Amino acid sequence: MSVQVEHLVRYAPGSTRRLLNDVSLDVPAGAFVTLVGPSGAGKTTLLRAIAGLDTFDQGTLLLDGQAMGSMRDRARKIGFVFQNYALFPHMTVAKNIAFGLDVLPRSERPSRSAITARVQDLLDLMQIPEAGASYPGRLSGGQRQRVALARALATGPKLLLLDEPFGALDPIVRRSIRTWLKGLHERLGLTTILVTHDQDEAVEIADRIVVMQHGQIVQDATPEELNRNPQTTFVMEFLGEAPSFNGVVREGLVVPDEAGVLPFPAPETVSPGPVTAILRPYEIQVRRGDESPEAVSLVAEGARNGYRHYRAHLAERFVPLWTPDHTQNDVELQGAALLDISRARLFRDGQRCG
Structure with missing residues (x-):
């Protein structure tokens, strides 16, 4: 019917x-x-x-x-x-x-x-x-x-x-x-x-x-x-844990506001200006940051549902980060790191823009 x-x-x-x-x-x-x-x-x-x-x-x-x-x-x-x-x-x-x-x-x-x-x-x-x-x-x-x-x-x-x-x-x-x-x-x-x-x-x-x-x-x-x-930040956030990062698009890059988060290329369709980048914890990638003064520290929080859970300590908040449990990078993640959020969806005024 x-x-x-x-x-x-x-x-x-x-x-x-x-x-x-x-x-x-x-x-x-x-x-x-x-x-x-x-x-x-x-x-x-x-x-x-x-x-x-x-x-x-x-x-x-x-x-x-x-x-x-x-x-x-x-x-x-x-x-x-x-x-x-x-x-x-x-x-x-x-x-x-x-x-x-x-x-x-x-x-x-x-x-x-x-x-x-x-x-x-x-x-x-x-x-x-x-x-x-x-x-x-x-x-x-x-x-x-x-x-x-x-x-x-x-x-x-x-x-x-x-x-x-x-x-x-x-x-x-x-x-x-x-x-x-x-x-x-x-x-x-x-x-x-x-x-x-x-x-x-x-x-x-x-x-x-x-x-x-x-x-x-x-x-x-x-x-x-x-x-x-x-299509909206509401949909993204309602359907699961979704860390967000404010930033700005300029000169073809998304530049996050927070230290320890790497810039990444912006889609060509996204005009310059403020954006919010949102992604799932398992989509955040880690880059070694021992030599960077902006590196953040990571703290392990155990394994659940096939993922190892970590907290990234940014200046004013914690960000959840998950990695597949079968990976071998557990020790590496204990050190200083830079966060790669290039898999994020971009939103402006609550609507998807890239």
Whole structure:
């Protein structure tokens, strides 16, 4: 199922403040899209508008090219998983999963045996085949999340909307279930839109990442493109640790303001003037600086996630620096150094310029 959002506007109740400010988004059938951004960016507001749970004041919303119909029609087409799972504690797991089928009009409701078979199929799909007779309170967080997904899928929707579904899970379970979810998405041929605050989660499972800020979409791209070509400082800094260096472009060079940071060639398209250079800690290179009065010292901080972590002591701050753990330059990095930041992206007034 495809989703087309065109120039959507939603105002805060009783206010002229826009929760959604002229949002347009095209999600083709079968795509896996994540919405990321800080709290208040409009992610959940957009997701709820797509689900039909909230109204909007201006714009158009189409599913498979058609305007959204009644709430009952939408319920058959869309599965929604809430952050807190919203399971009924007084119902068994099987009853929770069957709920969407049980409340259908009699003319559309499957037989009791068909519902029972559907519930068991979903329990098997969720890899919790024996959980049907249990109550939600007796399950782990990961199991409850799977029950919530099963309930959302019971009516056979083609669009799955997920609002921070893994927020309450511990990191190990979270990594496991999001990998499983990606496989489920592909197996069932779903269109999936996920709201998350976890940038690593978004990068790992999404075909596209939609970055939102102040009720607007500021960039919509593949994970690779976002990392390679962020369009604003906000996108660059939101998607991961990103040391920044102020400087100026003159005579074809980017000259950083701080001692201990080497100048580097500026792209020909960047005009002279102030810039901010931003890059990831693993993109900073080290040059020996024993003979330079501007050299900085480096302090080792251990190894994590395949990188050795260091702190570079500049005049007024520390800068994180990571090197691959398999390299042999650990001893060299203990001495004085000059920082090469030539892999940085350049920004001016918050916008990408090189």
